[in-house]
Amino acid sequence: MNDLFAPTNLYFHLNKTSSLSSNPTNPINLNTIQINTALDLPLFLILADSHAKYFPPVITTSSYKLITKAISGLQWVNQSNTQLCATSIIIASSMSSLLSSCSGVFFLIGTNSIRNNSASEVIAQVDNLIDLIRSHHTHLKHQTDISISSVFPCLKPSFLFSSISTLLSNINNYNTLLNDLATRKNFTVVDLPITVDQLNHDGMHIHINHLPYLWSIIQQYFDILVYQKTTKPSLSHSRSRKAIARRNKRRHEKQKKRQAIQTVTRPIARIWKLQDLKTYLKYKNIKYGRLPEIRRHQLCIQFNNQLHQQHAEQILNFTDFDEQSYYNWISHEHS
Incomplete structure (x- = not known):
């Protein structure tokens, strides 16, 4: 993606939105990524395209450490440029070493791929990447160990999708197929509630005013994820059917009350x-x-x-x- 905005104070603005975060370190280089040294904190990685270019490169909260590696123009697969190919980056020695110590990885990738390939082709690329990661990093086997964001709307047509309507249709198909793939491959899809009204004038990037909002959503996702990982697993399998039914009824009633509010x-x-x-x-x-x-x-x-x-x-x-x-x-x- 071509980045059309580069505010000098955006890191500071994003950091103000995350009360648990420490000051970011210098930008990460793939060849000099530091492995997690905080003994008690789980480490997570965000691999992203330019949508995350202005995220803090490294933050440390009270419960986890988060590294963001953002590459403008990144696609799931790029056969002409391995530096813009997530599949090639994942198997690079420095990234492989980092993933071996990660508790989870979050992919904010898709816009560049979906503008230049059909939804089914892109899903096949994601499918292969999931298999590749788990063949090399067997500890990333649970549903929440690999997270992939949905692709939000894009209004910038491409050679393959010459109208906005066909491009949006391809994006919708991709998101539907991604959820189906997540069920089969046991990973998590994170829906990012970004709309066309929050895009920059180029129709593809998020407007600077809405980047802190995107960052806060992703950080809240990790806050909840770490909390769930550190709490005891549910013992519902040992409960009676009546107990499970009562619990589900209470949950349904709580959900109705929550919806009403x-x-x-x-x-x-x-x-x-x-x-x-x-x-x-x-x-x-x-x-x-x-x-x-x-x-x-x-x-x-x-x-x-x-x-x-x-x-x-x-x-x-x-x-x-x-x-x-x-x-x-x-x-x-x-x-």
Whole structure:
């Protein structure tokens, strides 16, 4: 990717958003990566394209250490340039040494690949990479040991996808296939709630104002991941079926209460059909939990996750579901 913004104070701005982080060290070189020296802290790696270029290269929190290696233009596979090929980088001696001491790896890769290849081709590349990693690093065998982000919207057409609509369709297909692959290969897909409204003017990179938001989401993911890894495993397998049913019922009731609280409400015109509404929310990358029946022209969108609710509150205007917006959306869908 061609980076169109390079603020000198962005590292500082990102660091202010992570209260547990220490000051970042100098940028990492693949040939001089330092192995984890903090005896009691698990080490995690982020391998990313330029979306993570301004993330702190190294942070140490009270519960883990996180290294970010960001390479502009990085793809899952690049046959003409091994320095932009995640598969080649993973098997390099310095990276292999780092992974051998990591508790997990997070891939923020996909935009460059999906602009230049079909979704099925890219998924095959990811499939091969998962096998490659686990053949060399057998300790990364659990679902949360390998995490891959979904690809958020991109409005920059390419030679293969000459229109925005075909490119977005390819991205949606990729994200669907990625979730299917995660089920088969036992890794985690992390949905990043970035929308077209948060992109830079080039239509591909995230606007500088929203980079701290992206960083905070990823760091919260690691906070939760480490917490779950360090707590005792569930003993649900030894419980009776009735006990499991009671527990699941309580969880369901708690989820309903949480959804009732975590709600975004917007006025909506009668003309909006349910399928068009769902398609529009998907286009806006709104990760909702439930859509209750519309009453008195009020659309209530319920969420399981507070971050997703906050994201929707920021993105959705109060005129997004009026009659004119509906016709604009239908026109966009058929353009």
